[in-house]
Amino acid sequence: xxxxxxSTSEPAGRWIPALQAALPDxxxxxxxxxxxxVALVAQPPPRTFERLPHLKFIQSLWMGVDQLLAxxxxxxxxxxxxxxxxxxxxxxxxxxxAHVLDWHRxxxxxxxxxxxxxxxxxxxxxxxxxxxxxxxxxELGTAVGRALCAxxxxxxxxxxxxxxxxxxxxxxxxxxxxxxxxLLVCMLPLTPQTRRILNAQAFSQMPEGACLINVxxxxxxxxxxxVVALDSGWLTHAYLDVFENEPLDPESPLWGNPRVTITPHVxxxxxxxxxxxxxxxxxxxxxxxxxxxGLVDRVAGY
Ligand code: NDP
Numbered sequence: 001x002x003x004x005x006x007s008t009s010e011p012a013g014r015w016i017p018a019l020q021a022a023l024p025d026x027x028x029x030x031x032x033x034x035x036x037x038v039a040l041v042a043q044p045p046p047r048t049f050e051r052l053p054h055l056k057f058i059q060s061l062w063m064g065v066d067q068l069l070a071x072x073x074x075x076x077x078x079x080x081x082x083x084x085x086x087x088x089x090x091x092x093x094x095x096x097x098a099h100v101l102d103w104h105r106x107x108x109x110x111x112x113x114x115x116x117x118x119x120x121x122x123x124x125x126x127x128x129x130x131x132x133x134x135x136x137x138x139e140l141g142t143a144v145g146r147a148l149c150a151x152x153x154x155x156x157x158x159x160x161x162x163x164x165x166x167x168x169x170x171x172x173x174x175x176x177x178x179x180x181x182x183l184l185v186c187m188l189p190l191t192p193q194t195r196r197i198l199n200a201q202a203f204s205q206m207p208e209g210a211c212l213i214n215v216x217x218x219x220x221x222x223x224x225x226x227v228v229a230l231d232s233g234w235l236t237h238a239y240l241d242v243f244e245n246e247p248l249d250p251e252s253p254l255w256g257n258p259r260v261t262i263t264p265h266v267x268x269x270x271x272x273x274x275x276x277x278x279x280x281x282x283x284x285x286x287x288x289x290x291x292x293x294g295l296v297d298r299v300a301g302y
């Protein structure tokens with residue numbers, strides 16, 4: 001089978017030699033051709049799908065497929081799988097734990113105090129006294145939720161269809177999750193239903209003094225509303241990995257806001273060392289006529 005690797009974000013050199021070694025009978029190419037049957041994509045160059053008339057399967061090299069689904073040239077009937085990468089899931093769990101503990105142990109406050117040369121111990125809160133709400137309990141949310149439960153936090157998980165996960169209180173009522181969460185972690189896919197979901201109304205429903213972690217997509221958050229909620233003191237801190245416009249504009253007021261911690265969309269990076277076996281397995285599944293893992297539901301949009 002001829003397999004196209006098309007990405008402006010993933011370096012081909014980190015993938016192709018290992019892919020070719022794992023699938024020696026297949027042929028990997030970097031330019032679209034009429035006889036390509038499988039495409040491995042992450043931010044493919046313009047005019048990629050237009051030149052693939054016999055495509056049978058698309059494997060995303062990213063977990064989120066919002067950009068891919070928005071591509072007008074995406075062929076309608078070709079199945080798409082998103083990446084389910086154990087290395088990314090582990091990375092996301094570490095990132096969210098790091099932010100949760102920074103907030104829970106009040107390190108964000110002590111950094112401010114250090115800047116003022118202020119020695120002032122603050123009262124300690126126990127993990128079991130904190131309720132953490134997860135927006136989205138899919139691949140990432142479930143792993144993060146389990147790690148937080150293991151640390152003794154109370155964990156709520158919000159999803160579209162409801163779910164059962166040991167230790168996580170699963171809820172489908174968004175108002176309830178917002179009202180009960182001292183700390184809210186957004187791990188939703190970006191769809192028309194979830195775009196701008198974290199807005200002034202949502203922040204006002206959260207308890208005073210709450211915290212937000214967004215590691216999903218920038219467009220989930222209305223940045224201006226967030227700044228108002230932070231500057232008024234209603235929210236104490238926001239950890240933001242993703243932004244409506246990336247890279248974040250050097251002029252953005254978020255950079256200088258002491259209540260915001262910024263990372264440059266690195267909460268979980270695609271990791272060829274752990275992703276490659278999953279990509280190979282999916283190619284083999286499709287070759288055998290089976291459904292790939294991580295099949296995208298185009299109607300739901302994720
Ligand atoms: P999944 O598809 O496995 O899980 C998505 C979860 O969101 C599910 O629980 C789903 O509910 C829920 N959900 C979707 N739509 C709604 C809705 N309208 N209302 C309520 N719940 C909803 O996704 P992943 O966990 O793999 O990834 C989530 C997102 O994280 C990705 O789409 C991507 O954008 C982002 N991401 C960010 C990275 C970064 O570095 N910052 C890295 C990797 C991913 P249900 O269970 O009912 O389907």
